[in-house]
Amino acid sequence: MIERKTTRQIHVGPVAIGGGAPIAVQSMTNTLTSEVEATVAQIRRLEQAGCEIIRVAVPDQAAAESITAIREQITIPLIADIHFDSRLAVAAMEHGAQGVRINPGNLGGPDKLARVVAAATMHRVPIRVGVNSGSIEKDLLKQFGYPTPERPDALIESALGNVRLLEEQGFFDIKISIKSSDTLTTIAGYRQLAQRTEYPLHLGVTEAGGLIAGTVKSSVALGILLSEGIGDTFRISLTRDPVEEIRVGYELLRSLRIRERGPELISCPTCGRTRIDLFTLAEQVEQRLQTMESNLKVAVMGCVVNGPGEAREADIGIAGGHGVGIVFKKGEIYKKVPEADLLPVFLEELERLEAERKTK
Numbered sequence: 001m002i003e004r005k006t007t008r009q010i011h012v013g014p015v016a017i018g019g020g021a022p023i024a025v026q027s028m029t030n031t032l033t034s035e036v037e038a039t040v041a042q043i044r045r046l047e048q049a050g051c052e053i054i055r056v057a058v059p060d061q062a063a064a065e066s067i068t069a070i071r072e073q074i075t076i077p078l079i080a081d082i083h084f085d086s087r088l089a090v091a092a093m094e095h096g097a098q099g100v101r102i103n104p105g106n107l108g109g110p111d112k113l114a115r116v117v118a119a120a121t122m123h124r125v126p127i128r129v130g131v132n133s134g135s136i137e138k139d140l141l142k143q144f145g146y147p148t149p150e151r152p153d154a155l156i157e158s159a160l161g162n163v164r165l166l167e168e169q170g171f172f173d174i175k176i177s178i179k180s181s182d183t184l185t186t187i188a189g190y191r192q193l194a195q196r197t198e199y200p201l202h203l204g205v206t207e208a209g210g211l212i213a214g215t216v217k218s219s220v221a222l223g224i225l226l227s228e229g230i231g232d233t234f235r236i237s238l239t240r241d242p243v244e245e246i247r248v249g250y251e252l253l254r255s256l257r258i259r260e261r262g263p264e265l266i267s268c269p270t271c272g273r274t275r276i277d278l279f280t281l282a283e284q285v286e287q288r289l290q291t292m293e294s295n296l297k298v299a300v301m302g303c304v305v306n307g308p309g310e311a312r313e314a315d316i317g318i319a320g321g322h323g324v325g326i327v328f329k330k331g332e333i334y335k336k337v338p339e340a341d342l343l344p345v346f347l348e349e350l351e352r353l354e355a356e357r358k359t360k
């Protein structure tokens, strides 16, 4: 069992962050926010995949105004991502943003920050202080140097300095992120930050890369931090369809036994004993699993001799053979099926099991 660090609780719309709430999985749209139809379509796909909070970029007034129409058509809370412009932050909240991500220090002075804080207080909107390696103030870089795994101090001081600006205005509805594109700096930075604040922490590795590099970097950094009880919400950043970010996020939580969502696929890597096109078969099964909700363990294995035994923990599985395959349950052969019928017979059994689980 992972013992989670105690943090304050805030709410982004109805979703609790910190204070023992489930670790929330977030993503960010990559459509133009002002193109409402495309943005809503992407958010709906993300909702289906399990996204719990969505962030949208608000680079102009049109984007801020679109938030009203977007929110009417989605069910998860929406955060506005603002750079530099206090008027856009206020406009985003007036149009229904349930959170904003800003750097209080670069909004243009205390008066502008005061207007943002007043709007956030009135609309009960939390603020994420989002610092990254590229946004650190020059004086901090001079004092502490560019953040490294050995010395991530500039990131932490920048974040805490920005937090103080909000606190000085009497605002405490805060969460913090300190993102770096370097895995080890991310780990070292959040470890230190967690010791110095009780505000909830949003984890992430920024500019992590494509599906493979981004998944590995994020999983190493976030996996280590989450296993130490650090982190209350996160986004896996990938240069991909954001739906993949959600899938990777839930696999990460599942692998740490923190949260489970939907079935788990076990599949063998194939070897010289494989006599079927297992890659295609596994893809077809994986696609079907994405629309299922129960936490079944499902195996797709390359040979009938070793497959059922190697995937003994699976609730249901298939193994392919030479012209004939098997469906097995908990390691025991359940049915022998001609290879051509293997997938349809298996999917039928799978759906039956899913229905049984749902009615339990």
Ligand code: SF4
Binding pocket: 268, 269, 270, 271, 272, 273, 274, 301, 302, 303, 304, 306, 307, 310
């Ligand atoms: Fe090879 Fe069979 Fe094991 Fe797959 S299940 S890796 S085909 S021995």
